[in-house]
Amino acid sequence: MFSSLGNPRQAAAQLMNFGLILSTAFMMWKGLSIVSDSPSPIVVVLSGSMEPAFQRGDLLLLWNRNLFSETNVGEIVVYNVKGKDIPIVHRVVRKFGTGPDAKLLTKGDNNAADDTELYARGQDYLNRKDIVGSVVGYMPFVGYVTIMLSEHPWLKTVMLGIMGLVVVLQRE
Amino acid sequence: MASQDKISVYNLADLKNTSDDAIPNYLNSLRFRQSHRLTDTRLALGYSAFLLAAACFAWDYRFGFEATKPYTAAAVALYTLLNGALTVWLLYVERGTVYVGTSPGGETVRITTGVRKNVPVYEVTVEVTPAKGKGNGKKEVVQVKRAFTEWFDGAGRFVAAPFQGMLAGSFAVVGKADPKRAAAAAGEGKRGEEGPAAAAYTPEMLEMLAKADVSVVGSAAEEVTGSEAAGKKGGKRRKA
Numbered sequence: 001m002f003s004s005l006g007n008p009r010q011a012a013a014q015l016m017n018f019g020l021i022l023s024t025a026f027m028m029w030k031g032l033s034i035v036s037d038s039p040s041p042i043v044v045v046l047s048g049s050m051e052p053a054f055q056r057g058d059l060l061l062l063w064n065r066n067l068f069s070e071t072n073v074g075e076i077v078v079y080n081v082k083g084k085d086i087p088i089v090h091r092v093v094r095k096f097g098t099g100p101d102a103k104l105l106t107k108g109d110n111n112a113a114d115d116t117e118l119y120a121r122g123q124d125y126l127n128r129k130d131i132v133g134s135v136v137g138y139m140p141f142v143g144y145v146t147i148m149l150s151e152h153p154w155l156k157t158v159m160l161g162i163m164g165l166v167v168v169l170q171r172e
Numbered sequence: 173m174a175s176q177d178k179i180s181v182y183n184l185a186d187l188k189n190t191s192d193d194a195i196p197n198y199l200n201s202l203r204f205r206q207s208h209r210l211t212d213t214r215l216a217l218g219y220s221a222f223l224l225a226a227a228c229f230a231w232d233y234r235f236g237f238e239a240t241k242p243y244t245a246a247a248v249a250l251y252t253l254l255n256g257a258l259t260v261w262l263l264y265v266e267r268g269t270v271y272v273g274t275s276p277g278g279e280t281v282r283i284t285t286g287v288r289k290n291v292p293v294y295e296v297t298v299e300v301t302p303a304k305g306k307g308n309g310k311k312e313v314v315q316v317k318r319a320f321t322e323w324f325d326g327a328g329r330f331v332a333a334p335f336q337g338m339l340a341g342s343f344a345v346v347g348k349a350d351p352k353r354a355a356a357a358a359g360e361g362k363r364g365e366e367g368p369a370a371a372a373y374t375p376e377m378l379e380m381l382a383k384a385d386v387s388v389v390g391s392a393a394e395e396v397t398g399s400e401a402a403g404k405k406g407g408k409r410r411k412a
Contacts, residue, residue, distance in 0.1 A: 009211050016218040023225030031248045039237035
């Protein structure tokens, strides 16, 4: 397999093919981000707090543009809380006011209480800008792969290694 | 993979890649001047796309999504364009070209190879554009389809002599640069018509075969390679 190293152009082409696979995946993700105006247009449900609507491992597709109407009560949204880096998927249950300053309160369908406990210290409600996107589609169970990958990080190394090996060895 | 000592004879991609790699080796040894323009353009397109994605990743990682949104949007658009251009380049400009060069006589030679899925036949197309001021300036295209068994033995070793003979015998540009091989290939063709009477081995071919550790029993090269291949394959299957 290393004979191609003797031919710099061929080695460069093989390396390029591998690089293009990675960069195309990344740019598709970024393209989706741009279209949906959301920094993270696809998220995976990590908890059962929205059962029976969503289960752990479901893949959610988000949309963060208010083209026709504002984010309203009843919508399921993904939001970030300052100081916590894990986004939360819950339903909007109350809304006070309109526009970007509207105060939103969320609650998990499967939770007994609303989310005030989950918000940052001193925070009683969400603003529109805290929201990463509203859920517009989902795919059950597919996201379990990423749960596996994040719970067993060595799987990532293994996967990346196998991908790289296949590309370098196959030359197609 | 290509240019390994042995390849799997059941892997069509290996057969094609090894043969593809042998073409520049052979032609450059005949004082053809290889042009890398096609490959270099492809590499430039691909690497600029990759670097753009890397830059996009860097600023996204460093400054976050909201702050860099316009740049990311522009990068996505440009990346799509570059990748589209690369696809067009591969499909319509390179179209499987493995060699572009100038023959010692000044003709421009472009060699395209291909295989059909699951058919172990090498399809070589040679386009020759005469040197400026010579001939009518018209492109001449010749296509030849030959079985890989002609230059791979049963164990998957590449045998250069018959491969080079195939090129020299089928394409006049190559034949002119390597008259010895062309003559040998022509002799072999004639003998084929008359029947397998005279052996058409050149000293180099015998040397090559000896090096390749192939026992020569029959008289015609193709027959030997063929029976050898069949024998080895049979042996393997029995063992398995």
